[in-house]
Amino acid sequence: MSTFWDVQEFVSAANRVTSFPELTSLMEAMSKTLGFDYFAMVHHVDVVAPDVIDLLNYPSSWQEMIAERKYASDDPVLVACQFTNVGFRWSDVPSMIVMTARQKEILRGARDAGIGDGFTVPVHIPGEYAGSCSFGLRLGKDFEDSAMPGAQFVGCFGFEAARRLIRTATLESGRTVAPLPQLTQRQLDCLVLAAGGKSDWHTAQLLGIASDTVHQHIEDAKRRYGVATRLQLVVRALFDGKLTFRDIVN
Amino acid sequence: MVTVVTEDNRSKYREQLAQMHRDRKKVFVDRWKWDVPVIDGEYEIDQFDTPSAIYLLSLCPLTRRHLSSVRLLPSTEPHILGSLFPELCEGDVPCGDDVWEITRSVETPDVPKKIARESSDRITVALVEFALLFGISTYTCTVHMGMVSMILSEGWECEPLGLPKTINGELLTALKMKVSPATLQLFRQRAGCRRPILEWETSAAAA
Numbered sequence: 001m002s003t004f005w006d007v008q009e010f011v012s013a014a015n016r017v018t019s020f021p022e023l024t025s026l027m028e029a030m031s032k033t034l035g036f037d038y039f040a041m042v043h044h045v046d047v048v049a050p051d052v053i054d055l056l057n058y059p060s061s062w063q064e065m066i067a068e069r070k071y072a073s074d075d076p077v078l079v080a081c082q083f084t085n086v087g088f089r090w091s092d093v094p095s096m097i098v099m100t101a102r103q104k105e106i107l108r109g110a111r112d113a114g115i116g117d118g119f120t121v122p123v124h125i126p127g128e129y130a131g132s133c134s135f136g137l138r139l140g141k142d143f144e145d146s147a148m149p150g151a152q153f154v155g156c157f158g159f160e161a162a163r164r165l166i167r168t169a170t171l172e173s174g175r176t177v178a179p180l181p182q183l184t185q186r187q188l189d190c191l192v193l194a195a196g197g198k199s200d201w202h203t204a205q206l207l208g209i210a211s212d213t214v215h216q217h218i219e220d221a222k223r224r225y226g227v228a229t230r231l232q233l234v235v236r237a238l239f240d241g242k243l244t245f246r247d248i249v250n
Numbered sequence: 251m252v253t254v255v256t257e258d259n260r261s262k263y264r265e266q267l268a269q270m271h272r273d274r275k276k277v278f279v280d281r282w283k284w285d286v287p288v289i290d291g292e293y294e295i296d297q298f299d300t301p302s303a304i305y306l307l308s309l310c311p312l313t314r315r316h317l318s319s320v321r322l323l324p325s326t327e328p329h330i331l332g333s334l335f336p337e338l339c340e341g342d343v344p345c346g347d348d349v350w351e352i353t354r355s356v357e358t359p360d361v362p363k364k365i366a367r368e369s370s371d372r373i374t375v376a377l378v379e380f381a382l383l384f385g386i387s388t389y390t391c392t393v394h395m396g397m398v399s400m401i402l403s404e405g406w407e408c409e410p411l412g413l414p415k416t417i418n419g420e421l422l423t424a425l426k427m428k429v430s431p432a433t434l435q436l437f438r439q440r441a442g443c444r445r446p447i448l449e450w451e452t453s454a455a456a457a
Contacts, residue, residue, distance in 0.1 A: 004410075085397075086421050125400055126367075152398075152414055157402065159399060160402040163403065185364070
């Protein structure tokens, strides 16, 4: 059973780690202390890049399937992160989002790979990719409610340690990370309405501006992201956390 | 610039403080549905808005209007963590002349996000300048668990004071943040400011 003391130890160790292998073993050990078998600390993007966090120790059969079938962007647990900023049990996901057939398939796949219930801490940082830290259990095992408060902190501090390692690596390599494109408030206003299916004319009525201006705002936003279609623009804005599903669904 | 408002110079900033209390009501009561006292239907003012409270106000350079602010309380006097949520601390509530509490961090809801964000960045720089100037080694705060990642990402050197607990339906936690010259350097870089940004008019200077 984990205590606050374990969490404190973890926090001070996480602040000291100097490499990703070190952070991975620390996360592995701490997941066990919390009563879990697996962890996954990831940015919710389907790309491999030096500034993308992707640390996990799920069974390799499951990791391969995630990569092969491009499950990352549809994983219902990661999608559910859009709707909360505190940790949640995977068994609560069906009450948080309406799952598609593909998402149900993903959950079945995880079960087949031997992964049962778990707990996920979302990490929302303005201007960065959405991320999370998950703790999973072997099928048939259960975790106590008392593991959750500690897991909340381990998720947050673990993720911050990973961010720090990436920052340090970037500084040392002299590489500059392109900042995420920024959208103006007006561009976002137009994008939210467009993503919700409103025409330029309707958006213009709602915002009290000209239809041409709406069109121009969306075109400018597309240019900032370097994408060609509105659909791509919406997807990128969702990935970056500029938009949330809730903005659009409501 | 970020203005320090203390008991001594408070009379000079009546209008800005009134705006701050109105913005606090709009954000904490109207938006976040906190159950806190509202005065005259428009000002959020609680039992900790005492003469001991010090406010850091980020004001619009043109209009001198309130953009964002925080309230600082000495840990040696009644404060939120010590008086309302001591159970969030596993051990004793941190207390000492060098320990102050940050509460009621607020941005005015009426300005574009970008301006609000820049203004908040200035507040974080000002918090560290204030601490280094006046011998504060540690800030404490009580926050919603969902805010912790964001606070860590700002670069604060944080430690949890206890495990998070659900209180009135919200998952809350207490943090302590150590302040050092390195913190100041980091925050200044991010906010893009190279000079001190705290300003402080004493009542004598004002007269």
